[in-house]
Amino acid sequence: xxxxxxxxxxxxxxxxxxxxxxxxQASPFMRPLAAKLTAARKAKxxxxxxxxxxxxxxxxxxxxxxxxxxRQPQMDNLRRLxxxxxxxxxxLVADEPDYANTSEEKMGLHMLREMxxxxxxxxxxxxxxMKDEK
Numbered sequence: 201x202x203x204x205x206x207x208x209x210x211x212x213x214x215x216x217x218x219x220x221x222x223x224x225q226a227s228p229f230m231r232p233l234a235a236k237l238t239a240a241r242k243a244k245x246x247x248x249x250x251x252x253x254x255x256x257x258x259x260x261x262x263x264x265x266x267x268x269x270x271r272q273p274q275m276d277n278l279r280r281l282x283x284x285x286x287x288x289x290x291x292l293v294a295d296e297p298d299y300a301n302t303s304e305e306k307m308g309l310h311m312l313r314e315m316x317x318x319x320x321x322x323x324x325x326x327x328x329x330m331k332d333e334k
Contacts, residue, residue: 234269236292240285241267243302254284 241251252263258277265271266281273281275289282289286303312320 231269233272233292234267237267237281237285240287240292243305244285246285251281251284255280 252260266273
């Protein structure tokens with residue numbers, strides 16, 4: 201990209217061609233974590249400010265950046281977030297989309313895994329029929 205350095209802008213790049221060095225867009229590698237954090241936060245009925253209040257040792261803006269994917273929390277902060285949001289840290293960083301956000305979801309997954317194959321199929325059919333009714 202060319203930067204306009206004509207005299208009309210005093211040697212500074214013009215607003216039309218200037219691109220900042222830092223972007224506020226999230227890294228593709230950080231988006232899944234931010235999405236999982238946001239899903240867990242919403243499932244808990246919390247705002248970003250609510251979470252930040254429970255982490256007074258971290259700047260509120262930093263906590264907000266974790267939820268937008270602009271920054272990634274250090275491991276100790278990730279564990280604290282998991283504790284606040286009542287999810288496992290492993291679920292937040294897992295590549296699998298089937299993690300539980302709430303204690304009810306955890307219980308449901310546990311119960312589903314304990315069922316016999318025929319019970320599981322019956323339960324899944326019931327859940328599908330309920331979803332189709334929406």
